[in-house]
Amino acid sequence: MSAAPEYFAEFPIIAFEGEETANELAYRYYDKNRVVLGKTMEEHLRFAVCMWHTFCWPGSDVFGGGTFDRPWMSHPGGTEAAALKRATALDFVRKLDLPFYCFHDVDVMEPAADVAQYQRNFGMAVDHLEQLQGETGRKLLWGTANLFSDPRYAAGAATSPDPEVYAWAALQVRSALDATHRLGGANYVLWGGREGYETLLNTNLSRELDNFGRFLNLVVEHKHKIGFTGTILIEPKPHEPTKHQYDFDTATVYGFLKRYGLENEVCVNIEANHATLSGHTFEHEIAMANALGIFGSIDANRGDHQNGWDTDQFPNSIEEVTLAMVEIIRAGGFTTGGFNFDAKVRRQSVDAEDLLHGHIGGVDVIAAGLLAAERIIEDGRIDAFRKERYAGWDGDLGRKVHAEGTSLADIADLAVAQNLAPRHRSGKQERLENLVNRLV
């Protein structure tokens, strides 16, 4: 397989040139070697380009066909086309000077019509990826199996009413997890796009949840069996394509993990767009995952606040990312996780250059957010106010509440005995928001 990746040939490797550069194809904030809060930006942010939207999506939507004219899409079914796509993808990551990429099994392989083809074609793809990783020095942030595009998954994969579909899902996940392990992947992701329902009228919720819980337990067991030490991640999303998805949001995933005994085995891959679709802010989902002990990784895709579907756009709000970054730092930063871009350029953005603009902009927005978060942390006023606000909980009464043996009646009696008449104090929201703006 010697397909030469020419698609981005005209573009140089993207370099850090600083805030004042006039070059639109340079980083203005992302200086990979700059140390921020004790780690380099590269170590902090662990950026990954995703194969799915950037190399496989043809620019189609529900109302119209593909608009992109990528060389590897002209013969989508061919062995050569698949190889060219893989080679171009890793070349693109190298051009962006980002450390990681990530993929679904079907993103990287020639399409397969049956089990045997699936195994053969995916095997060839993994061999090639291993070679390309060596040649380009890129690493794998995570692998995953696509359990949603094939018609067989129309009614779910691990939650399909048909156990044969479940078995196909097991085959794909086993293959993708083994491949991720072999390729040195840092995490393995499950996105349950079809794990939900269209109508309760034909759905046995309880049975589907139990099948799903069983599946996840089998995946975790397999991980340990093969010695994979990366993190297993679930990416929450409330709905779309389903009417309701079981992995609705971080809190829902936590309850699910807890129910099936997996809260110490599985973390979440939080997508900004899925957060807002589920009625939360991006930073909320991170803070909640941190509070619940399941923070793992980030999918940077943002949504559009006026549109109720998954627009999967590149991040472009430094303000929003700063608030998310503050929560990531509060969570201790990434261990195996990182920032992946599973974002898509707009359907009208048909030029090769547009893929660069999308990624460069996304990288820089996040890097600028990290720098702003550093300023907020180092400034310390917000954290100090927050700490002071809860100071009572470190005092006598706060300790008494949590002391062993204290009862509801004890606390109520104390309120009576001391004739407590607590005054509400200002939460200083406007002041704190001003401080953020001062530091972004």
Next chain:
Amino acid sequence: MSAAPEYFAEFPIIAFEGEETANELAYRYYDKNRVVLGKTMEEHLRFAVCMWHTFCWPGSDVFGGGTFDRPWMSHPGGTEAAALKRATALDFVRKLDLPFYCFHDVDVMEPAADVAQYQRNFGMAVDHLEQLQGETGRKLLWGTANLFSDPRYAAGAATSPDPEVYAWAALQVRSALDATHRLGGANYVLWGGREGYETLLNTNLSRELDNFGRFLNLVVEHKHKIGFTGTILIEPKPHEPTKHQYDFDTATVYGFLKRYGLENEVCVNIEANHATLSGHTFEHEIAMANALGIFGSIDANRGDHQNGWDTDQFPNSIEEVTLAMVEIIRAGGFTTGGFNFDAKVRRQSVDAEDLLHGHIGGVDVIAAGLLAAERIIEDGRIDAFRKERYAGWDGDLGRKVHAEGTSLADIADLAVAQNLAPRHRSGKQERLENLVNRLV
């Protein structure tokens, strides 16, 4: 206390008169003694009138003052007014011929300025309620404490940054729980309207969740200590008045209960309006609570699909209620729970009669939904299709998946060995929806 409840004097006791009655102040479907699926409608539905919106809310909204002219509101601070309100409320429940009522502590008492007044005024109210229950033959579905209206709770009650506020909350909950026990209440509810946050900038999520978990454990412990055998219920809601409420939806509450070891102690009181505000259907929340083993009770208040706030309207869709009722029956029906109306008539509905129209309409919509659900269950086609759809899980492969010792690799190998090529089958959604319409 001899306040004579005259407000509804002109109205007779509301009776069942059948579908064809021309009387707008009669039940057309709710025949309390009719046996449906083995229980009378009264036993099935366990209707309760709530004090809060029906007797305390003056018809105000964020943009305007109260429009109602209720006798007990003219001197809201008085002892007499509070007594009149209680007496009128139980008289109203009697007029509707419904078995239950429910209340917040502050709904039934003269306002209190301090701890001592709180205890005295609430004590008087409970004495009077006990007497009124005897006189009118009405029972208490649940009691609760209002931990959201007083300015002291502006930043939360059990999640307040100030432990003195927490102590006040403990006092109110202890009082309301004791009163509920004494009055023979079937359940005790916690609605955490302020248990959430306005901005993450000043919020310690982890600390607030732990304080909240501690509080709920103390409540459960107190319940057992006093011998209350009713159910402790949490009413989920995603937001409003807070930006984010911790009891977002049923799945979130489940995760919270599981985390703090309370999943066998606490159930949910599901409100239709809160379900839709959190991005779910009403029936979804019931089905999910059933699957998770925490289904408790129902707040019938519906929302408006075009308005993004809690409109708390009386139910008026038999179609929607039928789907919810099917899930309630699948969940085994109510044990201690029931249907409460914490709904409000619209701000323009200023007549006494409008309170009757609201409740009669709500009761009849739910009763009609129960009858439709009975037809659906007895028809059996929907359940039969659903059962058949999962039949594979009762076969060899399904059993193998769940057998002890089966691994992911075993299942994947089986897919390969048998060259599985499952075909997607129709989910028959349109047919099932037609069947529902045929039976509503």
Next chain:
Amino acid sequence: MSAAPEYFAEFPIIAFEGEETANELAYRYYDKNRVVLGKTMEEHLRFAVCMWHTFCWPGSDVFGGGTFDRPWMSHPGGTEAAALKRATALDFVRKLDLPFYCFHDVDVMEPAADVAQYQRNFGMAVDHLEQLQGETGRKLLWGTANLFSDPRYAAGAATSPDPEVYAWAALQVRSALDATHRLGGANYVLWGGREGYETLLNTNLSRELDNFGRFLNLVVEHKHKIGFTGTILIEPKPHEPTKHQYDFDTATVYGFLKRYGLENEVCVNIEANHATLSGHTFEHEIAMANALGIFGSIDANRGDHQNGWDTDQFPNSIEEVTLAMVEIIRAGGFTTGGFNFDAKVRRQSVDAEDLLHGHIGGVDVIAAGLLAAERIIEDGRIDAFRKERYAGWDGDLGRKVHAEGTSLADIADLAVAQNLAPRHRSGKQERLENLVNRLV
């Protein structure tokens, strides 16, 4: 062209069998010859099957490929396949015993790579449709041109930044309008799915609106030139595929028409799903169109209240349709318009039979809604209350307000002179909703 339509061969012609029939493939409410409010149901409802979702959509969505196995889709590019699709479609309408069908140009023709092919292939299609109309006795409710699927329309058609794209749109609309005229179509529709913007950063709003207004004027002029006497319709939608569509809702379309002098030339084709996506109820859009004098026709597709995209489902709520039907009757009913089903069966509904279930259910829900609306109109209580509520406007003061020469000061002075102190009266919303439920 003699392609034999065999796809629905096993199904009989769907007949009215009444409410109690056990036959799931029969009408329970739609009795085409039954007279309702002075017209037969067939004349009232003017049902049409749409080619687009029922015969062209392969069951794909953004996350997965087609699930349907229709004979005419196996070779989508072929002359024979296009003919088979047309023949099957008209046979299907005949099987449903509905009077109308409707189509986009590209729905009915072999795909075309250039202008010449477009003209030839569409011409062949129209010849064949004319023949099929004769053979099956079906009529055309409306024709339209697809100005959104081809990549050329990625940035709009009449609002494209490229006038060559505008010229292509002119070609397609001229062709489709001429064809509609020749085939005896009752209306011609424009759905501006791409007439909007993705980002204001690259958009000249004013220029696009003017180009769009010019286009619509040219279409109207052409209609008159060729002697087409049907109605030109615009189908409002707020967004999707665009971030913002110019035809946001009925009120927006009215302002647009008024601005370009077309308010007496163009009406709206209101889709239930687009209504709810734009923040309105279905019945609101009809009532507003009626008030503004631009009510035309209906696309019956409903949405899902929890999902923020265009799910285009078959109607299944008699309650919702009844309220819409009341407004249609208030608007005087259809003249050239009718009810079209551009709905799609769910992606899992892969059987031929499912297309029947979808349409039969939709027809019956609407027929039941018509019968309920008849009862509401004939009962008269709701209209009587509404009339009485405004009675003051027929009195002295009301007349004075509208009298020529009355000034603001005159009215204010009158308020002072008479010391007006109007009392708010009940709007009786709960009572009215109960009345509706009594009559549905």
Next chain:
Amino acid sequence: MSAAPEYFAEFPIIAFEGEETANELAYRYYDKNRVVLGKTMEEHLRFAVCMWHTFCWPGSDVFGGGTFDRPWMSHPGGTEAAALKRATALDFVRKLDLPFYCFHDVDVMEPAADVAQYQRNFGMAVDHLEQLQGETGRKLLWGTANLFSDPRYAAGAATSPDPEVYAWAALQVRSALDATHRLGGANYVLWGGREGYETLLNTNLSRELDNFGRFLNLVVEHKHKIGFTGTILIEPKPHEPTKHQYDFDTATVYGFLKRYGLENEVCVNIEANHATLSGHTFEHEIAMANALGIFGSIDANRGDHQNGWDTDQFPNSIEEVTLAMVEIIRAGGFTTGGFNFDAKVRRQSVDAEDLLHGHIGGVDVIAAGLLAAERIIEDGRIDAFRKERYAGWDGDLGRKVHAEGTSLADIADLAVAQNLAPRHRSGKQERLENLVNRLV
């Protein structure tokens, strides 16, 4: 009336101190004398403090009572309290060194029980305001009448079913408009919070729209009669408190104005929060008002993207405001309009200082947005790309489309003759978004 405004006594006049100041009670961007694009910032932005939320709202919400402890609220019904409120308000504007304030009639006056009291109390208030304007050097951006809080307006004011309510509205608007004229106000605003409906069942849409159109015509006529040369403004909002408000958004208001012949007489006062509630961005509403020729003024209140009600928060996103400011500049900037803050501090923000933080933050966010917009305009790349994108419309084909006498057929024939095959070109959305981030 000599009530001494002491509430803000401890605070100095807020001054511009530059971006690096450590003083949280100083402006960092708002340098009122700095010249930006040919005008000083003060002339550009024309900031106004609103009485309503800042001096009248007690910190209540639907679930709880007032939390604020303002001296003028302790005896809300008193003559002295009203005077103190007025004096404190204008002192506050002076402290902020902003040029304008604005008010509803009832904000500034002692409450009135009847027509006579209304006239007397409002008259006293206006006298006092005139004196205070002189003393403090502050000016009136706009006046308005509160036609939504009093119970009489529960069913609307100009759209009330009761003409006596309409007459009361005429009285208030005449008074408020006369007062605005006398006080030298630059605009007069109508916010139709109750001009809409709760249910179509009791609503005569057509009649209400006609009454509303008549009212607005009377207002405009009165304006001319008294010689008021300011602008009449309507503030669009989609709903809340009503289910549906007639002034849904800018496009809807335009259609309404056009229908009643007022499109050259009335402009819009666009609120950021109302824009997002209606499904649009803030900048969209401005761009649309500009395209339609009705851009007037701005209410800076923002919403919360996760909450579906009118949170009316102070602006805190420089990114969002920058995009809005670009559209304001494209619209030629304000003439009589300006930026008003009708925002409320959060219910927990109970300190006097919090009112300062809210306003200072809001002012600075908008000032920073203006500076960013200046950079974007001066950079020119975004505008240049936009211009180039439409270049074809300045060419032969574009001109031909708009030439008199060109028909649809002419354009279609041209497409055929030239065998047009236009290629879609990149809209460069990612690049343009990056450019914005570079310049914010």
